[in-house]
Amino acid sequence: MECWARFEGGVANAEIISQGSSGNVFYIGYNAANGTFSLGDGWRTTSVAYPVAPAAWHHVAVVKTATSAAFYLDGVLKTNRTSAIPNPALTEMRFARQYEGGIELGQWAGPIDEVRIWNTARTETQITNNMHRPLLGNEANLVSYWRFDEG
Numbered sequence: 672m673e674c675w676a677r678f679e680g681g682v683a684n685a686e687i688i689s690q691g692s693s694g695n696v697f698y699i700g701y702n703a704a705n706g707t708f709s710l711g712d713g714w715r716t717t718s719v720a721y722p723v724a725p726a727a728w729h730h731v732a733v734v735k736t737a738t739s740a741a742f743y744l745d746g747v748l749k750t751n752r753t754s755a756i757p758n759p760a761l762t763e764m765r766f767a768r769q770y771e772g773g774i775e776l777g778q779w780a781g782p783i784d785e786v787r788i789w790n791t792a793r794t795e796t797q798i799t800n801n802m803h804r805p806l807l808g809n810e811a812n813l814v815s816y817w818r819f820d821e822g
Contacts, residue, residue, distance in 0.1 A: 672699070672788050673732035673743075673798060678721065679781040684709070686777040687731065688786060689769045691759030698769060699731055700777060710742060713756035717742055719749045728784075730802045736792045746799040764815070788815040 676687045678701055689698035689711075697711035701721050708717045710733055719742060722729060732743040741751040766786070767779035785805065791812040808816050 672786075673730065673793070673802065674699075674786040675728050675730050675784040675802075676779070677726065677728045677781040678779070679726075684777045685779045686765070686769045687767065687779050687783055689765045689777070690762055692762055695757060695760040696769065697756070697759040698777075699733060700769075700779075708742065708744075710740070711756060711759065714740065714752065717750050719744060732793065732798050732802075734792050734798075743795065743798055746795070746802055748795060766817070782819075784819050786815070786817040786819075787813060790814045 672688065674687060678685070684700060684702055684704075686698040686700035689696055689700070691697055691711070694712055697713070698709065699711075700709045701707075702709045702715075705716075706720055708719045708721055708731070709715050710717055722744075730743075730745050734741045734743070735756060738755055739751060739753055740756045742749050766783055769777040787806065789812050805818060806813065806816060
């Protein structure tokens with residue numbers, strides 16, 4: 672999963688994208704308690720500081736395999752795990768929020784762009800070679816793609 676996002680503050684915890692339900696949620700979000708990225712219930716603490724420069728866009732990518740996970744910020748590997756993060760419960764994909772028990776939580780304050788979901792683990796080279804360009808939408812292993820510029 673990868674996308675571009677710009678955080679404009681205003682909330683304690685904010686999710687760029689999320690899927691799942693309580694105890695089994697995957698998300699990419701900002702944890703205001705420590706100013707870092709959180710990557711779901713299976714990887715709440717990454718220790719990767721969120722660069723909250725005003726009006727700055729950042730590319731984020733999570734690469735998951737059956738045995739590991741990696742987090743990239745602006746095309747650079749920032750941290751990884753030698754254990755898998757769980758698959759989320761099957762719910763709708765949520766942009767700019769998390770939804771829990773009928774209550775909207777973690778609303779992202781800022782724009783999101785170029786959300787891409789792949790069914791294969793992308794390499795750092797694949798991420799950096801493609802993060803600055805729009806896709807055609809028919810690339811191999813691309814299962815979902817939201818450009819947010821269709822009008």
